[in-house]
Amino acid sequence: MAAMFSLPAADAGGNSAADAAARIAASLAARSGFDAAAKLRLMADGRQVGWLPRAHAAILRGFGAVLGPERPLADGSVAVVLLPGRDDFDARSAALQTLSRQLADAGHVRGWRDELFAVTAALNAPAVAVVERAAARFLGLLTFASHMNGIVDGAAGGQPALWISRRSPAKAIDPGMWDNLVAGGMPHGSDPLATLVRECEEESGIPPALARGVQAHGMIEVLRDLPEGVQWEQVYVYDLLLPPGFIPHNQDGEVSEHRRVEVAPLLAIMSAGAMTVDATLVTLDALGRRGWFRAGRHE
Structure with missing residues (x-):
């Protein structure tokens, strides 16, 4: 499993963000075996x-x-x-x-x-x-997906946060787990951006004109054993800076809840293993790139 981020190291003062990072790493390792x-x-x-x-x-x-x-x-x-x-x-x-x-x-x-x-x-x-x-x-089989972090940057004086989605309990894979704001598999004939723009509208009511303003941040490869077989997936990572008043609305019934989460509770969700493996990797990538692990620290 390749990923493009590094987790913060624990420090002598008991950094809660670093403690959470250790728990997240353990949760990922427990769910990411491949024989x-x-x-x-x-x-x-x-x-x-x-x-x-x-x-x-x-x-x-x-x-x-x-x-x-x-x-x-x-x-x-x-x-x-x-x-x-x-x-x-x-x-x-x-x-x-x-x-x-x-x-x-x-x-x-x-x-x-x-x-x-x-x-x-x-x-x-x-x-x-x-x-x-x-x-x-x-x-x-090797498959492809597009995932997007919904970013609230805190520039207006608030805390930085991410919008995340809870998968419908009716989903065949990872029902009821937390996911990125937008995430979708790539069908034949599509490409990463086209897949993302379509999923933005279906999963969160993000119009195409806004969705096309995403920032691309490379690819994370996941290779792990699952009860149903193997997940060998290349996940294309995007961030979208959302307007302050934006509220996502699901259109296709595949999302049961959206939640705006600041960094500390977001780390807690991932620490508990309540977010899918691929969404956890994509979220950690955004937190690392933006230097937001410190936002989850309680001094």
Whole structure:
């Protein structure tokens, strides 16, 4: 799991922000394990497109010619080809649609979205196929998302704060957990900014003209084991400075609550493990860049 921030070190005076940072780091570590030895490198067109759990490979082999033979690599890992013999986009996509339905019917995949994700080795690489979003983590596919910190900078004399969102309890993944103000997976054919602008309006009622004023702050890569498979995701990070009187309003039913939170209670939320892993990383990135860890300190 790569991240672009550093947590503050504890000091002799008992810095509460540093104590919270230690608890946050422990929570992230507990939720971010990844066992490469239990995975196969999932390949297509000679490039890795996923980390397939071995247990899931056994399930896939029960559905027919989904995987090629295992091939040891020089680094000690093992590769396997996805859909050998199907060498074009349409044939692979059709086969993956059928496979996704079979997996869902058998109870291996839940939360069907009717949304297509690219099967690809990189954001800027051509997709070799598309797949139902709900099946992406079962296959351990590389996916992409856009997350945005909603910033209240405190320039008018108040304390700096962030707007955050609570995920709907009906969400298939991380129901009821705290998230960034805006966060969304990137469907095939979109890009990080277009994804973000769309999600801004749907999740928080932020109009496109305001959303396009975001500041881009790079990418955080997440690679971790989950009960449903693997989250291998490149998360594109944005900040948006919000007008002082702005109040977010959810439009699509995927957010149950918005909350404006100053830094100290925000650290407490993350310390308790009540925020998703990827949103925690994105939030920490903003706090570190802005030097706001000190705002969570009680002297």
